[in-house]
Amino acid sequence: MRLILFEIKKLIKSTYFLFMLVILALFICSYYIYHYMQTERVDDIVAEADFHITNTKRGLDELEAAIDAGKLKRILTQRKLKLLIT
Numbered sequence: 001m002r003l004i005l006f007e008i009k010k011l012i013k014s015t016y017f018l019f020m021l022v023i024l025a026l027f028i029c030s031y032y033i034y035h036y037m038q039t040e041r042v043d044d045i046v047a048e049a050d051f052h053i054t055n056t057k058r059g060l061d062e063l064e065a066a067i068d069a070g071k072l073k074r075i076l077t078q079r080k081l082k083l084l085i086t
Helices: 002-013 015-038 042-069 072-085
Strands: none
Touching: 002 015
């Protein structure tokens, strides 16, 4: 038992062991940092969905206003021209 404790103390005091311990700690930290950076946040997904919903609502409101004003043909031809250009 004393021999094992002696060998463990000797191992802990060696520079090679400390070097490998530091490398292991850096590897574990970099692993978690990488995965934290690559994680897609729910807030980003919700913000993107809200952006698409807002744009769709705006387009529908424009069409509804055009239907009420009787200018639907002009808006549809403008949109067709935009689609043909792009």
